[in-house]
Amino acid sequence: MKKRLFLAALAACLMIQTCPTYVTADQLPQEEATVDIDVSTEAILLSGDCSETSMDHVKWKVVRNDETGVLKLVVSGSGMMKSFYEIPEIGSSGLTEVVEQQLLEKNLIDKSSYIEEIEICKGVKSVGALMNSRAKKIYLPDGLEQIDEGALCDCEELVELRIPDSLKWVGDYSLYNCSKLEKIELPEGVIELGDMAFGMCSSLKELRIPEGLETVYCSLWDDCTGLEKIYLPHSLKKFYKDYSGENQTDGCPALADIYFEGTEDEWAAVEMYSVDENWDGYNESSKWVKSEDNSLGDEITLRFQDAQPTPTEEPEATATPVPTEEPEATATPVPTEEPEATVTPAPTEEPKATATPVPTEEPEATATPVPTEEPEATATPVPTEEPEATATPVPTEEPEEKTVRVKYSGAGLSLNGKIGAVVFLEVKNADVSGEDSLSVIISRENKEDEILRLSELKHFNLYDKEIYEVPVFAAPKEYSDTISLSLVDGDKNELPVTVGGKELSSYDYSIKAITDKYLANPSLYGESTINLVKAIRNYCGYSMLMTGYKTENAKITDKLKDITADNLIYYAPEVTGNKEIAKYKGLGLGLKADMTMQVYFSLSDAPEDYTIELLGCKVVPEKISDDTYCVDVTDISGGSLATRSTIKIKKGDECCTIKVSALSWAQSVLSRTKGHNKNTVNLAKMLYRYQCAYDRYFCLE
Known part of the structure; x- marks a missing residue:
């Protein structure tokens, strides 16, 4: 049950940020939740509190525009927004998910409706838990200073984001996977951009790091598949490279140019850092070491101040969006301009989302077409039985079949x-x-x-x-x-x-x-879970390198420098019984499909004189050479790498027993590394790391 709830939690909200304090959907202060029947241009449907602490005073309300039907979440007050919510039996959620659930429970909206716009009002200092929102537009106010870790991640429908000049901190994964967002305009004054803050923003074409920022991690733009240009500020003092220390285009196939708004000599003064090859993949304090290499890899053209694009390009990038967004930002709270905000950017999508699919289907599924036919049928000279037979049962069954x-x-x-x-x-x-x-x-x-x-x-x-x-x-x-x-x-x-x-x-x-x-939100799942997920990624990466399969997709973050044969002494093969009738010769490991292990041995007499058992069942060994035979151990999972399989080789009353596991293979490789290539040695180490992470995870569950 615990596992299913864990996965169900992930199904409802995959990318979320945690905080020591949280509330559940039914714990949102009900005394604050009100239903308003006022018929204004924007009717308030529901309201409540979303303060981070008792010192903050931040409220939310949901309003519906009477003309367009658009639902908008408005956050106002002073202080910090709550950064974490939880829905019972599902798990962590954003504020919009929690509020939409309350609206449904109170029958204030139907299941097809959702919040399409979010407006944060002046006085609110941080953007809190708004992840997984389906909103197309989010407006942030002047005076706002912080976007919390993971606050807007997985807002996959977001196409318009207004960022104020007052912004100073952008948290880790704060805009991760906002896949439709084409522009992110950061003001000067930002002093911190978190890890993977813009990762997987696949529609982003250009990223300009604002002047004043001194430290940049290239993971900031990981997997931005549409990204073509990056502008680094003249103020840059420290640059942290990717894991390889060479290629800064990880997941960015379109990226060709990085512009530094300074001279070549000033770029040479920037401190470069790369991942320590001895890093264990877990301890962040020992991850980075200073690098003397100031290059960004062969795939990147680094351009300096005198090689910047012509002046006609910069005004387009910095000035064109501003005039259109500033009026929207200042006019957003005014009721008369709300329709403009919802109609101008996407006139065809919003009516489809709120009216086209559902209203046309629900009447079909209930009774709308039928009543118009029944009077016609009953008004003709035909007996009244026919309308009852043809209209009553059929309309109730056919729509059900069509609404899968x-x-x-x-x-x-x-x-x-x-x-x-x-x-x-x-x-x-x-x-x-x-x-x-x-x-x-x-x-x-x-x-x-x-x-x-x-x-x-x-x-x-x-x-x-x-x-x-x-x-x-x-x-x-x-x-x-x-x-x-x-x-x-x-x-x-x-x-x-x-x-x-x-x-x-x-x-x-x-x-x-x-x-x-x-990995985009490690704080949500806990250390043991994230360590296991990291082990899975590295285990798969080393498997790809060893088999030569899609090696370009292998992302390795664990260099395994701390693992030696001494760590695996306990897992060495065990051979007992009469060693005269059979001789253990070694192990092999297969990774082309599911993991399999080959146990090799020789026999002193003809194989028909022996009975061979694997885990208590008789098996027929495969002949490898004149005196060498093999038994395959199949279906080895990551959680059973340390589980020993028992092979019994019997001849009359004599028996030779071999007990081995996948970690026995790893121990054999590490005890004789000279006979194996680097990828094989690394995979042997990785099997041990994976098993350790697996054991810690289930010990703590």
Whole structure:
């Protein structure tokens, strides 16, 4: 149950920030929650408190524009916003998710409605927990100084963000995975930009680090796939390179130019830091060492002050967006200009999101078309039985068959030792009984499609929503492979899956992408979980290097310098019994599919004179050479690397017993490193690290 709740928590909110204090949805001060029936241009639906501490006085309210129907969350008052919320049985959440749940419970909105705009008013000093919001526009006020860690991460529909000149601190992962955001304009005066603050902002084309900032980590722009240019300020004093210390284009295939707003001599004075090759992957205090190399890699063209773009380019980048945003920022609170804010940028999307899909479907599913037909049918000379027979039963059944809906609700890693992930699907009105039920199709590279019937999947009910778990496991080397999830009904008709409000023919993901989301908010999951997730990433990376499979996607952060053969003495192979009838010769490890281990031995007589057992079951060994045979131990998971398998070789009353585990293979490699290449040695060390992380995780659970 604990594991399922853990994954359900992830399904509802994958990228969140934690804080020592939190409240649940039903603990939001109910005395502050009010229903207002005032019919103004913006009717207040609900309100409450979102102060971080008792010293802060920050309130929220949800208003609906009577003309457009747009829901807006307004945060006002003075002090700091709360940075963490929790929904019972789901887990950590942003304020918008908590508020939307309350609105639904009070029947103030239907399930298709959501908050489309967020406005923070002057007086509020920090942006708190607004992650996972579906809002398209967020307005931050003059005077605001801080965007908290993870505050706006996973706001995947966000297209417009107004940032004030007063901003000073941008927390770790604060705008992570705001994938539709094309512009991030930072004011001079920002004194800190957190790790991965703009990671996975895939629509971002240009990033200008403001003048005055002295320290920059290149992880700031990790996986910004559309990023083409970066501008570093003249004030820069320290630059922290990526893990390799060479290539600053990690996940940024379009990035070609980095502009330094100073001279070449001034760039030479900037202190460079790279990751210590002896870093253990865990202790942050020992991670960085000073580097004498001021280059940024072969793939980057570093341009200096005299090589900046022509003056016609800079005004476009800095001035064009400002005139359009400043009027919006100053006019936002005025009721008469709200329609302009909602209509001008996206006139076609908002009506579709709030009116087109749902209202047209709900009347079809209830009674709207039927009443218009029934009077016509009863007014004709035809007997009244026919309308009853053709109208009454049919309209109630047919719409139900047409309203099968499947929505992506999130994903989590498998942490039980097997490399894999679980995708959560919210399913409505689907036939889940029998062989004709809805099926999930899993497509992967170089593999046959896997078909999973919905009726055979684990599922649970969460707030009247039926959530189904779709598990997918992979070999460690397939860590970065794309997995495609699609759906068909009992008649083999394709069904769309709704992801982020959009209907897609399939949902594509990878285990790497889900791993990155865990690591984007380490404070949410705790040290033991994050250490295990890091171990999974490095284990898969070393597996890719050893097998030569997609090595360009292997991201290694653990150099394993602290692990030697002495750490694995306990796991050395055990051979007991009569060693005259059989001789143990060594171990091999296979990673091309699931992990397998080969146990090699020689026999003194013909194999038919022996009975060979693996884990108590008779097996037939494979002949390798004239006197060498092999038994395969299969289905070795990350959680069973230390589990010994017993092979008994019997000849009459005599018996030779061999007990080995995957860590026995690792111990054998590390005790004779000269006979193995670097990738094999590193994988042997990584198996030990992975097992240690796994043991710590389950000890603490």
